[in-house]
Amino acid sequence: MLRVPAALSVLAALVGGLLTTAPATAQPAGPVAGARAGVERPAAPPRLHATHGPQAAIVDARGARVLLRGVNVNGLGEYYQANPELPSTVPLTSDDFQDIAALGFNSVRLIVSWSRLEPTRGAYDTAYVAKIKQALRWARLAGLYVVLDMHQDAWGLAVETPQDVTCPPNTSPNNGWDGAPAWATITDGQSTCRPFGTRELAPAVLHAWQHFYDDTDGIQTELVRTWGRLARDVATNPTVAGYDLLNEPGIGLDQANATTDLGAFYRRAIAAIRAGERKGGGFSHVAFFEPNVRWSNQGTSPVPPVEFTQDQNIAFAPHIYAEAFAGIPIATGFKNAATVAKSYGVTVWGGEWGFWPEHPADDADKVRRYAAAEDRWGYGGAWWDWKQACGDPHMIPAPGGQPAAVSPSLVRYTCPDQVAQPVDPAFGDVLGRTVPRAVPGRTTTLTSNSRTGAFELAGRFTPGSQRCALQVWAPARFARHKPRVTGITHLRRSSAPGGVVLSGCVADSFRLRMG
Structure with missing residues (x-):
């Protein structure tokens, strides 16, 4: 009765275009993942648990x-x-x-x-x-x-x-x-x-x-x-x-x-x-x-x-x-x-x-x-x-x-x-709206504007986490927005239901902005 993801048909055309020309202030992007037409089947999610204390959170494996x-x-x-x-x-x-x-x-x-x-x-x-x-x-x-x-x-x-x-x-x-x-x-x-x-x-x-x-x-x-x-x-x-x-x-x-x-x-x-x-x-x-x-x-x-x-x-x-x-x-x-x-x-x-x-x-x-x-x-x-x-x-x-x-x-x-x-x-x-799916560290800034697509994520890496666990989902309507990053390497993009996922590896401090 409901097929929500309008604009999915354009995702394949956009997959190769998002990260090809990074701004001069951004670090070089890594290779593009998921460049085939259509949407990749998501992998089984890693198991979760809750941490305790001043920086309590829900974290994955x-x-x-x-x-x-x-x-x-x-x-x-x-x-x-x-x-x-x-x-x-x-x-x-x-x-x-x-x-x-x-x-x-x-x-x-x-x-x-x-x-x-x-x-x-x-x-x-x-x-x-x-x-x-x-x-x-x-x-x-x-x-x-x-x-x-x-x-x-x-x-x-x-x-x-x-x-x-x-x-x-x-x-x-x-x-x-x-x-x-x-x-x-x-x-x-x-x-x-x-x-x-x-x-x-x-x-x-x-x-x-x-x-x-x-x-x-x-x-x-x-x-x-x-x-x-x-x-x-x-x-x-x-x-x-x-x-x-x-x-x-x-x-x-x-x-x-x-x-x-x-x-x-x-x-x-x-x-x-x-x-x-x-x-x-x-x-x-x-x-x-x-x-x-x-x-x-x-x-x-x-x-x-x-x-x-x-x-x-x-x-x-x-x-x-x-x-x-x-x-x-x-x-x-x-x-x-x-x-x-x-x-x-x-x-x-x-x-x-x-x-x-x-x-x-x-x-x-x-x-x-x-x-x-x-x-x-x-x-x-x-x-x-x-x-x-x-x-x-x-x-x-x-x-x-x-x-x-x-x-x-x-x-x-x-x-x-x-x-x-x-x-x-x-x-x-x-x-x-654009949202971080997984962040290998403490988030210090998170803003996401659903009307303009302006998005900012900043954080600090937490020892014991996997540095390359960063994942940010963005909707198809903002798929053309190019990321600007500091302290993030091997930035990749893959198609996902309703939009795209940006993944990468973080330094001790990191920032990702779009829009």
Whole structure:
């Protein structure tokens, strides 16, 4: 339905022209790689891990820092079907991963559902795991990393308000959502109606979360075991960047749920994951941990204590929805994330961010400023989201309702007919700006202008890294821009999905500019 990479047909003609006449101030370029027509199949990505300390980062097996810039993909998630005539997800195909790569992304945050992994208690669904593995193969063929996200919204599917129930004043019917299976949903018979339209504050949702934190009837233990099984099944896979332990954890009835109780679950989940990786004969993948759901709405919230785990292969993964949900400036959202990450000695990866106006051009300035903040702080992140079906509960206000006219995912759909529209350049061009894919050192300057193509990367080499691990992706629309380099040798260019990749070897200090 979508073939994003316009201008790919001109890449072969440009491959030989970019580096043939370097400016007088630039160092001589090395030979051109990938000079055949078409786009080369990306190699399997090197495995990743997170470093710890003042210069914490996500790095690959060559010691190069990697920015995971990507998009959320929910095609494998199990969502409540608010309208029986409208499916709640768009089927996931191999083309999705190719199209995502062609936009310049190098990763996806792949939503997986506990309700599908363990549909009945103790019954680990290997058929669903096979679908996850298939998605990982598609991602590898597209050159994409995958963060496996144990996703939930407002606890799970079984918290919907029956259509024959009349909600009290100042409350409204609640959809079921996604995440926990019905067998793990303990609500104490509380109301499912949401006060002031806030799904997370429905009494049934609060009680379900409290029982999770209390491990009532061992329900938390079951999710911990499920994480261990899934980690074992993908233990050797370098396409898996890591695991997002739990999406936007709820708050329950006790203030400790946002701090010590959440930290206790994370500690248990990480321990199970590491045991699963060992059983699977694999390696340690990054564990991404989130603050509770209030962070998304407020831009900050209490977090687990620093000592919640001794594992150092971790990264802080808040959802920086500044100027979207959270009424704070974008700059403040990034500063809040950086402050918390510093206290843990870890880096930041924004697991969700985005804007959803009626017309993307209306929020073009916000997207550009967010992108500039990502570059300034050197953080990765994942746009919410790739394809949102017309029957997604986010689209339908209450059980049995009708969707809005347009589903505002990155690939927008008209509803209810669910016809896909091209990615709007107001968003797509910014998301697909020139970006460093791997940097063998500390980045001191990173700016990338999505309108002019002006790009600057400067840094200092980190001992222990491979000097020739530098990689920068540039979109096809800027393919004619010639690089100007200092402290970079053996500069090569190869075609890649949606654009070109510049690679080279760095000196102790280095700089690359384009546009």
